[in-house]
Amino acid sequence: MNSHYALINKLIAKPGKREEVIEILLAAGRPFQDNPACILYLVCKDARDPNIIWVEDLWTSKDEHTAALAKPEVRPFVAQAIPLLEGMPEQTEVEPIGGKEL
Amino acid sequence: MNSHYALINKLIAKPGKREEVIEILLAAGRPFQDNPACILYLVCKDARDPNIIWVEDLWTSKDEHTAALAKPEVRPFVAQAIPLLEGMPEQTEVEPIGGKEL
Numbered sequence: 596m597n598s599h600y601a602l603i604n605k606l607i608a609k610p611g612k613r614e615e616v617i618e619i620l621l622a623a624g625r626p627f628q629d630n631p632a633c634i635l636y637l638v639c640k641d642a643r644d645p646n647i648i649w650v651e652d653l654w655t656s657k658d659e660h661t662a663a664l665a666k667p668e669v670r671p672f673v674a675q676a677i678p679l680l681e682g683m684p685e686q687t688e689v690e691p692i693g694g695k696e697l
Numbered sequence: 698m699n700s701h702y703a704l705i706n707k708l709i710a711k712p713g714k715r716e717e718v719i720e721i722l723l724a725a726g727r728p729f730q731d732n733p734a735c736i737l738y739l740v741c742k743d744a745r746d747p748n749i750i751w752v753e754d755l756w757t758s759k760d761e762h763t764a765a766l767a768k769p770e771v772r773p774f775v776a777q778a779i780p781l782l783e784g785m786p787e788q789t790e791v792e793p794i795g796g797k798e799l
Contacts, residue, residue, distance in 0.1 A: 601741055603705060603751060617794055627797045635737065637755070639703055639791035649705060649791050651753055653739070689741035689751050692719055695729045 600657040601689045604650040607681040623672035632659035702759040703791045706752040709783040725774035734761035
């Protein structure tokens with residue numbers, strides 16, 4: 596797993612906007628379905644806080660992740676989501692070490 | 698994905714103990730390899746903070762996760778890891794909504 600790249604993203608939606616942000620995130624991730632560089636893209640609701648969304652990303656490399664987000668079919672979704680958030684997403688870059696094989 | 702159960706766990710190792718904690722977490726998760734209820738168990742190092750570990754869990758249900766942790770072959774690892782941590786793990790329970798299919 597040494598060459599893999601993973602992110603844990605925490606997004607805080609403005610009150611009442613979480614569902615809308617989730618729809619945008621799911622639509623943004625649809626092209627990842629056919630991208631073998633994307634191993635995991637999991638959009639989750641925080642079970643306790645009604646405004647928080649977590650997105651777990653696992654990619655074969657940082658460059659592949661950067662390239663996927665830069666594609667013209669993905670960028671408009673980023674622009675749509677940002678105004679619905681409180682501040683910018685909090686991104687934690689992590690290095691996957693192991694666990695259950697995907 | 699409605700019936701799924703996911704956790705994002707943040708662990709802070711005591712200084713110099715992160716590698717040891719990771720070894721324990723990997724050993725603890727070995728039985729999950731043959732457990733179809735475990736969809737994802739990913740142990741990661743924080744890329745910025747040398748003491749932080751993140752563990753991403755995805756299970757078919759909360760009950761399956763509880764049962765897996767309660768097994769006699771897993772419990773000793775939990776007991777080994779706790780004294781190597783600063784405080785208790787910070788567990789965020791999340792509800793997976795969608796994304797790239799695993």
